[in-house]
Amino acid sequence: MPxxxxxxxxxxxxxxxxxxxxLASAQPDPFAPLIASFTGGAPVRQGxxxxxxxxxxxxxxxVPLLIKVESVMSAADHVRRITLLSExxxxxxxxxxxxxxxxxxxxxxxxxxxxxxxRLMAIAQxxxxxxxxxxxxxxVTTTACxxxx
Amino acid sequence: MALARVQLPAAAKRGEVVEVRVAIKHxxxxxxxxxxxxxxxxxNVVTSIxxxxxxxxxxxxxxxxxxxxxxxxxxxVVADATGEFVLxxxxxxxxxxxxxxxxxxxx
Numbered sequence: 255m256p257x258x259x260x261x262x263x264x265x266x267x268x269x270x271x272x273x274x275x276x277l278a279s280a281q282p283d284p285f286a287p288l289i290a291s292f293t294g295g296a297p298v299r300q301g302x303x304x305x306x307x308x309x310x311x312x313x314x315x316x317v318p319l320l321i322k323v324e325s326v327m328s329a330a331d332h333v334r335r336i337t338l339l340s341e342x343x344x345x346x347x348x349x350x351x352x353x354x355x356x357x358x359x360x361x362x363x364x365x366x367x368x369x370x371x372x373r374l375m376a377i378a379q380x381x382x383x384x385x386x387x388x389x390x391x392x393x394v395t396t397t398a399c400x401x402x403x
Numbered sequence: 404m405a406l407a408r409v410q411l412p413a414a415a416k417r418g419e420v421v422e423v424r425v426a427i428k429h430x431x432x433x434x435x436x437x438x439x440x441x442x443x444x445x446x447n448v449v450t451s452i453x454x455x456x457x458x459x460x461x462x463x464x465x466x467x468x469x470x471x472x473x474x475x476x477x478x479x480v481v482a483d484a485t486g487e488f489v490l491x492x493x494x495x496x497x498x499x500x501x502x503x504x505x506x507x508x509x510x
Contacts, residue, residue: 316471340469344435348469356461356481358420363477367433367469398433 284341285375292337292350292377293385303336303378303388314368314394321351323360323378323386333360335379341372348374367398409454409490409504415482417508423462425454425490426475427500433468447495449474456506457486482508 289298306320323333332355338348348366360378368374375389406428415421427449434446446468454462461480480488488504 338469343469345467345469347467349467350465351478352460352463352465353478354461356456356459356483357479358481359479361479363475364464365471365475367431367471 284346285339288337288339288346289375289377289387292335293379296383296385298377298385298387300387302386303376305374305376305388305390307374307390307392309392311368311392311394313396314370314398315396316365317368317392317394318363319366319374320361320363321376321388325360325378325380327353327355327358327360329355330381332357332381333378334381336360336362337377338366339375339377340366340368341374343367343369343372368392368394370394370397407490407492407500407502409488409502411480411488411504411506413505414507414509417483417510419482420479421482421506422477423454423480423488424475424477425452425502426473427452427490427492428473429492429494431468431470431472431474435468445495449492449494452476452490452492454478454480455489455491456480457484482506484508 302324304322311317321336325333333353335352337350340346340348351362353360371393373389373391375387377385377387379385408426410424412421429449432444432447436444438444448468449466452464452466453460462478464476466474485508488506490502493499
C-alpha cells in the first residue's frame with residue numbers, strides 16, 4: 255500500500271501532466287500562421303528589428319510607429335521586405351513594405367490603427383534570405399472600435 | 404481629387420541619405436463601420452503606395468485598413484542623381500493619385 259506521501263506525489267504529477275499541455279495549447283501564437291505565410295516556413299530569428307511605439311497610446315485610430323532594421327543597406331546586404339503584424343486587429347497584416355539598397359537606411363515611420371492593447375510584430379526579410387523579427391507591446395486607451403459609427 | 408503630398412529636401416549632396424515623407428488625404432474606410440441607416444459603409448482603403456525616383460521604384464507599401472486615415476509614410480532614399488520623385492497610390496474604389504517632387508543633387 256502506497257504511503258500518503260507517494261500518493262500525493264502521484265496525484266500531483268498526474269494533475270500537472272494533464273494541465274500543462276492544456277495551458278500550452280490554450281494560447282496558440284496568433285502570429286504563427288501569418289508568419290508562415292510571409293516566410294514560406296523559413297525560420298525567423300529574433301533581433302535586428304526594432305519596433306518603436308508609445309507604450310501607452312491614447313488614440314487607437316492613429317498610433318505613430320517606427321520600424322528600424324539593422325542593415326548596411328548595400329547592394330549585397332539589404333532589407334528586402336518588412337511586414338507589420340497585429341495581434342488583435344480584424345485584419346492582422348497592417349502593411350508590407352518593400353525596400354532595397356537605394357533606401358540607404360532601413361527605417362520606416364507611419365501611423366497605424368490598433369484595436370485594443372496588444373503586441374505588434376515586425377518581420378524583415380534580408381537579401382540573404384534570412385528572416386528577423388522584433389516586437390513591442392502597446393496599451394491603447396481608445397480602440398479603433400469596430401462598431402464606431 | 405484627393406490630395407497627396409511628397410516632402411523631401413530641395414537639394415542634397417550626392418550619396419546623402421535623405422528623408423522622404425509622403426502623405427495622402429484619404430479616409431481609409433475600414434468596411435467595419437455602419438451609416439445612420441445601419442448599412443455597412445463599404446471598405447475603401449489605399450492598397451498600394453509606390454514611390455519612384457527617376458523612374459526606378461525605391462519604396463512600395465502594401466497597405467490595408469490597419470493604416471490610419473490620411474496615410475503617412477516616412478522613409479529614406481540615397482540621393483544619387485538630380486531628378487524627379489513620383490508618388491503613386493491606388494485605393495479599393497480604383498481611384499489613383501500621383502504627386503511629384505523635384506530633388507537637386509549637387510556634387
